Amino acid sequence: MPPPGLPDDLQEFKAGGSGEWFPAAEIRYYTNVFLVQDDKLLLGYKKRGLGIHKYNGFGGKVEPKESTMDAALRELQEEAGITAPLIHAGTLLFVVPGEKWAHIDIFRAEEYTGTITESDEMRPEWFDTNNIPFDNMWEEDRYWLPLLLSKQHFSGRADFEREGEKYSPKKWWIGIDSTT
Numbered sequence: 629m630p631p632p633g634l635p636d637d638l639q640e641f642k643a644g645g646s647g648e649w650f651p652a653a654e655i656r657y658y659t660n661v662f663l664v665q666d667d668k669l670l671l672g673y674k675k676r677g678l679g680i681h682k683y684n685g686f687g688g689k690v691e692p693k694e695s696t697m698d699a700a701l702r703e704l705q706e707e708a709g710i711t712a713p714l715i716h717a718g719t720l721l722f723v724v725p726g727e728k729w730a731h732i733d734i735f736r737a738e739e740y741t742g743t744i745t746e747s748d749e750m751r752p753e754w755f756d757t758n759n760i761p762f763d764n765m766w767e768e769d770r771y772w773l774p775l776l777l778s779k780q781h782f783s784g785r786a787d788f789e790r791e792g793e794k795y796s797p798k799k800w801w802i803g804i805d806s807t808t
């Protein structure tokens with residue numbers, strides 16, 4: 629059974645952790661874009677802000693009056709210097725008690741135009757898809773990134789405990805959209 633905040637018609641893929649889901653809170657919207665070409669995945673090493681020193685896709689906050697797609701394209705241009713046709717790959721909710729829920733629309737791209745360029749925020753780097761640096765990424769990425777790579781549309785939720793800048797996963801649930 630999917631946790632609160634996710635659609636009902638999902639097939640469980642991975643779940644773990646323990647305890648109760650944290651209560652509902654206001655939502656803040658983010659985007660995240662992953663470029664996949666053949667057996668290579670483009671990630672960015674985050675140089676500042678949330679997730680500093682971790683590898684992640686390229687993305688950030690959706691600005692007021694901006695569509696999610698427009699926000700994803702803007703962040704990809706700002707952070708990696710490229711533009712790309714984006715495919716919606718999935719949606720994730722990240723929950724930390726006392727903070728707004730992070731609703732992240734995740735996109736996949738398979739081609740791009742422009743020159744991949746380091747920015748103030750991200751240092752782009754290609755990885756083999758069989759050698760993704762999960763130990764230096766957000767912990768729950770290892771559960772859903774295989775679905776992005778296999779083109780299965782997903783939704784998930786992960787609740788974290790926070791101590792200072794350390795986020796520890798408490799409970800997570802990832803499902804595959806039954807229509808894919």
Ligand SMILES: COc1nc(N)nc2c1ncn2[C@H]1C[C@H](O)[C@@H](COP(=O)(O)OP(=O)(O)OP(=O)(O)O)O1
Nearest residue numbers: 658659660677678679686687688689722732766769
């Ligand atoms: C907690 O789990 C998370 N996992 C993953 N994989 N990605 C996450 C998680 N929490 C946040 N993110 C993503 C969402 C965004 O792509 C970035 C954070 O965006 P940021 O705060 O840097 O937003 P910007 O608008 O770029 O920030 P500035 O205001 O500094 O430009 O991380």
